[in-house]
Amino acid sequence: MTVHFIKASSLLVVMTLAGSMLWAEMDDVTLLALREDPIAVSSGREIYKTACFSCHGHRLEGGTGFDLRDGEWIHGGDPSSILKSIVKGFPEKGMVAFETVYDESTLANVVAYVLSEQVGFQDLRYRVYRAPAEPSNLETLVQGLLTVEGRLPNGYADTSVPGEDTFVMVFEGEMIAPDSGEVHLLVSQVFENEISVFVDGRKSPAETIGPRDFRFPIKNEAQNLRIIYHKSDERSRARMFLVGNELYAPISISARKHLAATNFLIQPVDQPIIVRRKIERLPPRSIAVGNPSGLHFAYNPVTNSIVGLWEGGFLNIGPNISGRGKDASRILGEWILQKSPGIQLLVDSEPFAGAFQKYVVGDQPRFEYSDEKRRISITSISKDSNRVELLYELEGFGRKRIALTIPGSVEAESEQGAVLLGRLVVDRKHRQQFRVTLSRSGK
Amino acid sequence: MRSLQAILVLLAALSAVSFFQLYAQKDYDPAGYSISAIKTPDGVLFAVTGLDVEPDGTVWVATRLGEVWRLEKGRDWTRFAAGLHEPAGLLIEDDGSIVVAQKPELTRFVDLDGDGQADEYRHVASGFEFHDNYHEYHFGPVKDARGYYHGTLNLDHNAPGNLSLGAMGSLGGFRGWAYRVSPEGTFEAYAMGLRSPAGIGISPEGDIFCIDNQGDWVATSKMHLLEPGRFFGHPVSLRDDPGFAVEEIRSGSEEYFDRFREKPVVWIPNVEVANSPGNPVWDTTEGKFGPFAGQIFVGDQTQSRVFRISLQKVNGVYQGMVVNFLDGFRSGAIRLCFDPFGVLWVGQTARGWNAKGGELYGLEKVTWDGSVPFEIHDIKLTDTGFNISFTESLDQTQINLDTILVSRYHYPYTREYGAPKTDLESVPVQSAQLLVDGKTISVKADLQVDKVYEFEVSGVRSLNGRRVTASRAHYTLNQLVAP
Numbered sequence: 001m002t003v004h005f006i007k008a009s010s011l012l013v014v015m016t017l018a019g020s021m022l023w024a025e026m027d028d029v030t031l032l033a034l035r036e037d038p039i040a041v042s043s044g045r046e047i048y049k050t051a052c053f054s055c056h057g058h059r060l061e062g063g064t065g066f067d068l069r070d071g072e073w074i075h076g077g078d079p080s081s082i083l084k085s086i087v088k089g090f091p092e093k094g095m096v097a098f099e100t101v102y103d104e105s106t107l108a109n110v111v112a113y114v115l116s117e118q119v120g121f122q123d124l125r126y127r128v129y130r131a132p133a134e135p136s137n138l139e140t141l142v143q144g145l146l147t148v149e150g151r152l153p154n155g156y157a158d159t160s161v162p163g164e165d166t167f168v169m170v171f172e173g174e175m176i177a178p179d180s181g182e183v184h185l186l187v188s189q190v191f192e193n194e195i196s197v198f199v200d201g202r203k204s205p206a207e208t209i210g211p212r213d214f215r216f217p218i219k220n221e222a223q224n225l226r227i228i229y230h231k232s233d234e235r236s237r238a239r240m241f242l243v244g245n246e247l248y249a250p251i252s253i254s255a256r257k258h259l260a261a262t263n264f265l266i267q268p269v270d271q272p273i274i275v276r277r278k279i280e281r282l283p284p285r286s287i288a289v290g291n292p293s294g295l296h297f298a299y300n301p302v303t304n305s306i307v308g309l310w311e312g313g314f315l316n317i318g319p320n321i322s323g324r325g326k327d328a329s330r331i332l333g334e335w336i337l338q339k340s341p342g343i344q345l346l347v348d349s350e351p352f353a354g355a356f357q358k359y360v361v362g363d364q365p366r367f368e369y370s371d372e373k374r375r376i377s378i379t380s381i382s383k384d385s386n387r388v389e390l391l392y393e394l395e396g397f398g399r400k401r402i403a404l405t406i407p408g409s410v411e412a413e414s415e416q417g418a419v420l421l422g423r424l425v426v427d428r429k430h431r432q433q434f435r436v437t438l439s440r441s442g443k
Numbered sequence: 444m445r446s447l448q449a450i451l452v453l454l455a456a457l458s459a460v461s462f463f464q465l466y467a468q469k470d471y472d473p474a475g476y477s478i479s480a481i482k483t484p485d486g487v488l489f490a491v492t493g494l495d496v497e498p499d500g501t502v503w504v505a506t507r508l509g510e511v512w513r514l515e516k517g518r519d520w521t522r523f524a525a526g527l528h529e530p531a532g533l534l535i536e537d538d539g540s541i542v543v544a545q546k547p548e549l550t551r552f553v554d555l556d557g558d559g560q561a562d563e564y565r566h567v568a569s570g571f572e573f574h575d576n577y578h579e580y581h582f583g584p585v586k587d588a589r590g591y592y593h594g595t596l597n598l599d600h601n602a603p604g605n606l607s608l609g610a611m612g613s614l615g616g617f618r619g620w621a622y623r624v625s626p627e628g629t630f631e632a633y634a635m636g637l638r639s640p641a642g643i644g645i646s647p648e649g650d651i652f653c654i655d656n657q658g659d660w661v662a663t664s665k666m667h668l669l670e671p672g673r674f675f676g677h678p679v680s681l682r683d684d685p686g687f688a689v690e691e692i693r694s695g696s697e698e699y700f701d702r703f704r705e706k707p708v709v710w711i712p713n714v715e716v717a718n719s720p721g722n723p724v725w726d727t728t729e730g731k732f733g734p735f736a737g738q739i740f741v742g743d744q745t746q747s748r749v750f751r752i753s754l755q756k757v758n759g760v761y762q763g764m765v766v767n768f769l770d771g772f773r774s775g776a777i778r779l780c781f782d783p784f785g786v787l788w789v790g791q792t793a794r795g796w797n798a799k800g801g802e803l804y805g806l807e808k809v810t811w812d813g814s815v816p817f818e819i820h821d822i823k824l825t826d827t828g829f830n831i832s833f834t835e836s837l838d839q840t841q842i843n844l845d846t847i848l849v850s851r852y853h854y855p856y857t858r859e860y861g862a863p864k865t866d867l868e869s870v871p872v873q874s875a876q877l878l879v880d881g882k883t884i885s886v887k888a889d890l891q892v893d894k895v896y897e898f899e900v901s902g903v904r905s906l907n908g909r910r911v912t913a914s915r916a917h918y919t920l921n922q923l924v925a926p
Contacts, residue, residue: 274564276509276528276547284575285547301548301566321488321508324795325529326577358565 026108031079034112044113047106049312051098058312058333060117061249065095069249070120071155083111119242120251121155121225124173128161131168131230138196138228141168157252159229159238168230175225175251177218181244184215185225185251189237198226215243264318265332268292272365272382277320280328281338282308289365290314291382295439296333301356304369304376305344309337309410311386311440336409336440343410343438345376345392346403346423352376387439394432402426404436411441469771471748471913473816475733476769478789481806484512484520490804491790493533493543494778502782504806505530505543507792511552511561524552524561532583532594532643532722532778544583544594547573549624567592570630572616576602578639579618582653582722585645590626593669595640595653598679606679606689609659609858611638619680621653621669635684636675636704641777642722642741643669650761654720654741657713662854662862664720665707666741666752668761673705676856701856708761709752709919710854710895711741713861716765716917718745719796721777723752724787731785733811734820734834740768742776742789747800749776749789749809753821757922764822766916774798774805786810817909819900822918825885826926828873829918831898832883835905842884844872848899849888870896881906895919 034040049058055065066074075085086107089097098107127149131141147167152158157171177183185204187195189212197204197216200223204216218225229238240252250256266273268290275288279298282288286298286307296315298308312333319327337343344351354369354376366379374396381389394402404424406412412419414437416430426434483489489512493505502514509527512520523541532544541552541561549568552561573579576599583594598611598619605612613619617632621640624630639656646652651669655661660677667675674681678700681687711717723739730736739752748770754763775798778790787809794803820832831847849872852864873887884903888896901914 273526275526276545278528278575278577284573285569301569321794324577328575356566356569358563360563362562 026080026083026104028079031083031108031111032115034108035079035115037112040109040112041116042113043106044109044111047102047110048113051101052110053312055095060114067249068114069117071118071122071124071153079111079115082114083108086110119176119178119249121152121157121171121173121175124152124155124157124171126150126152126157126161126172127170129168129170131166131232133166133232136230136232138168138193138230141230142170142228144168156250156256157227157229157238157240159231159252159254164231165234166231168228170226170228172224172226174222175218176222177220177242178244178248179220181220183218183220183242183244183248185218185227186213186215186241186243188213188239188241188255189235190214190229190239191233191236194230194232194236195238196228198224198228200224201226220244262318262322262327263316264321265313266290266315266317267332268296268314268382271363272361272380273314274359274361274365275315275317275329277315277317277329278325278327279308279315279320280330281335283340287359287367288315289380291380291388293382293384293387294333295336295382295386295388296331297380297388297438299359299367299378300340300342301367301369303341303344303351304354304356304367305341305351305405306390306438307338307340307342308335309342309438310335337407339407341405342407343412344405346405347397347400349401349403352397383437385439387437389435389437391435392433397431399428400431402431402434409441411439413437413439471767471770473733473769473818473912474909475812475814475816476809477812478769478771478807478809480773481514481788481808483804483806484522488804489806490774490792490794491778491806492529492531492792494780494788494790495533495535496780496782496788497535498783500782500784502788503533503535503541504790505533507794507804509545511541511543513559521559523554523559524564529580531580531641534584534586534592536586542567542584542592544581546579546581549581549584549592549594568622568624568628568630570617570624571596571620571622571632572614572618574599574602574614574616576600576614578611580639580641582640583643584624585643585651587623587645587651588649591623593621593623593643593645593651595621595637595643595669596632597639597641598637598677606682606692608678608693610860611659611677611679613679613682615682617680617683619677620683621651632683633671634669634673634675635680636673636677637667637680638677639719641744642720644723644725644739646739647725647727647737652708652723652739654711654723656719657861659860660856660858662710662857663713664711664717666709666711666723667705668708674700674703675707676700676704697856697858704856706893706921707919708754708921709763709765710917711750711765712864712895712917714746715915716746716750716767717741717743717748719743719775719777720750722779724779724781726781728781728785731811732781732787732809733816738821740779740787742772742779742791744775744777744792744796744798746770747772747774747776747791747798749779749787755823757824757924760922762824762919762921764819764916764918766819767913768818769809771800772805772807773800774802775800782808816912817905818911818913819898819916820882822898822916824890824918824920824924826924828885828887828890829896829898830878830883830885831900831916832880833903833905833911834882835907835909836881837877837884838904838906838908839877839881841902841904842875842877844875846875846900846902847872847884847886848902849886850897850899851891851894852897853894864895890920890923892920892923 060068130145239255242248273290300307317329320329357368360366379391416434417426488508490507511524528546551565553563555562578600580597584592620632621634622632642654774791775793791805849870852867896918
């Protein structure tokens with residue numbers, strides 16, 4: 001692991017709230033029951049998003065801290081052990097004892113939330129069969145000579161177990177998939193006829209999505225999943241992922257290693273960070289501004305507008321700087337807005353067709369665009385609690401009507417105008433300069 | 444401006460696989476030249492894709508990660524700018540600002556308060572389209588005497604919906620073109636037909652050349668003189684020429700495009716010399732870098748090597764020699780720059796495209812210690828053959844008709860991904876004579892245009908019995924010398 005600039009200031013916030021509390025241990029049954037309680041889970045989610053996400057990721061996918069969705073628990077995976085890990089923390093590793101911050105029932109809710117977000121294999125077992133190098137019928141092969149079998153306690157399909165160049169391996173266990181939308185098992189870097197997938201005993205049809213990439217529909221709930229893998233070519237890697245509209249989780253060791261090798265996380269701490277990269281769902285040339293407040297935005301110099309807004313973690317540029325850099329950087333938080341032109345300044349109801357001139361870096365990044373006579377600058381000011389303030393300064397527009405488009409997912413507050421029908425209409429006397437604070441709508 | 448504070452965590456050493464690999468083996472090792480590594484900032488991915496040196500020797504680097512760094516003599520590296528989209532070129536301006544070609548834009552970086560870090564990231568030009576395809580590199584800039592910036596724009600690879608007639612494609616917006624930007628900021632794309640023009644350079648006379656990489660429609664890597672209106676052979680760029688319809692391009696044959704194709708100044712044989720050559724730099728060190736003053740040096744990313752080009756203008760048309768110079772660099776040599784002390788800096792990267800030198804990135808410099816190497820110095824066309832000069836006096840007793848073996852071939856114009864030397868044949872040497880300078884052999888041989896002449900000189904000995912380390916040279920013959 002290479003650490004570039006480390007600051008643990010996010011942890012300091014909670015450490016200052018230190019206090020002493022008496023702790024009564026909760027048992028596993030109570031905690032598992034809490035997992036089914038929507039109010040407890042919702043309450044736990046809110047705490048997680050305040051205190052935990054900066055290390056463990058907005059979606060529990062891990063960051064500087066471990067992935068909390070999978071079956072691998074370094075400090076014990078039964079609910080009471082998870083609770084104990086949160087209560088006592090690991091101060092020597094940078095995780096505070098959260099008993100100094102929250103009471104017992106609050107932290108139990110966090111456990112309930114974490115348990116509710118588990119995805120991947122539970123109780124994963126494997127069997128290895130002797131196999132020929134040439135492609136064969138997979139279901140026939142698994143009637144052959146069984147050489148070894150066992151459990152994979154961390155829940156990741158591990159194709160290195162046989163230690164052979166060619167083999168047949170069966171992985172079977174309870175697969176917990178996200179409960180919304182279409183879910184697939186994606187297997188990449190594998191050859192045709194090397195993989196079969198069975199969901200609750202039924203064969204799942206393979207769909208080819210790349211030269212060596214296949215996906216198999218699975219259910220969006222708990223199910224029995226059996227994967228037969230015949231490694232017949234030394235180039236075969238069989239990286240297995242759980243995917244829906246986005247990547248949920250790696251479910252094989254090879255997939256996990258692949259993702260780890262493409263992580264390069266960027267998080268602002270006490271000053272904004274500006275990054276130009278290929279970023280998922282944002283138009284080319286966009287300029288991303290990461291704010292310490294946790295509300296980040298992307299400015300597009302073609303439309304001179306805010307085309308992206310998200311809260312939580314800033315960016316993982318790893319995919320875009322790995323190999324040839326074909327893949328887009330990923331945001332680490334949750335989208336509020338990803339739309340073009342998004343938040344755009346209108347002059348007499350039309351976008352001002354000025355040309356992008358520059359941005360200025362520093363505590364308060366500033367973007368400027370202009371034509372021969374008129375100029376607009378937008379200064380961003382990182383506010384606390386997932387908010388950002390934009391200061392618009394206009395020159396040369398005289399008495400023109402000024403408004404700002406505000407998409408529905410965005411909450412816009414301004415003392416110099418009023419939001420009406422998706423627009424912030426700027427008061428006449430503030431047309432040369434006005435401020436607007438952006439956050440998630442409905443917060 | 445205060446320094447940007449960030450947590451940047453690299454969860455896996457992206458370069459781990461390469462740390463233990465050996466540097467490329469040396470085949471070309473001219474006497475007197477040595478390679479030494481420059482320590483780059485700890486823990487920073489430092490793939491050097493932009494490189495320039497100030498008159499006082501301060502070195503400036505742009506990295507693929509998207510940062511600009513400065514190395515002042517006797518000091519440590521300092522970061523000047525960050526957050527750029529995969530830069531592929533850097534230029535120092537007289538006013539102290541830095542201009543960088545990053546994928547979406549040509550950008551100027553200005554340090555307003557003198558604290559050593561850029562405050563303003565100013566748009567210079569973006570009059571081309573960029574579609575977030577990984578292969579849409581943006582190379583440059585060089586600045587001409589009138590103050591125009593020149594750059595080149597790579598085609599895309601596998602961009603959905605592109606126009607492709609092979610491996611590379613274009614979604615339009617001047618991909619595969621060379622462009623210039625006036626001092627007032629007016630963008631003009633002026634020459635087309637480029638594929639992967641990974642290096643651009645300006646000669647001391649002010650001519651601008653670019654080097655295109657081998658692939659579809661490019662039989663082998665080559666160098667072109669950039670002049671307005673020229674078409675260099677890759678057809679998909681023609682979609683931005685109003686004179687061509689996309690269907691016309693799609694159905695066009697090699698014979699059709701060949702009618703208006705501009706031929707290269709030199710062909711650069713694949714693998715033998717280079718697979719992915721970078722920017723040409725002219726040795727203006729007036730002898731500080733050895734006996735090759737005035738010649739062009741180019742790095743090759745794949746072979747981890749530097750080779751030389753020497754040009755000759757015949758009937759107003761450039762042509763000339765290509766010969767290997769030095770190899771054994773730690774990573775892929777893609778960016779070269781001479782410093783004012785006669786040292787050649789070599790910026791390197793191997794991410795995504797492997798290089799013989801096993802490291803993921805690097806920065807090295809080549810210094811000359813004053814001892815005379817024994818190598819081919821130059822090859823010039825005469826009206827009856829070629830004058831092949833060496834860096835040291837030759838042993839006359841060793842010179843006969845078999846001392847220098849001459850052959851010739853050509854490269855076909857084809858949509859295929861690269862093409863071999865075609866119609867390769869040996870060319871009898873009719874006479875071989877040592878000229879009065881004692882260093883030049885004049886050979887008489889049959890001459891044909893549109894051929895590359897290859898010279899194998901391993902039979903040549905210096906007066907004190909030395910052999911050259913780069914024994915094979917290639918001369919692209921576009922024009923004959925009038926008798």
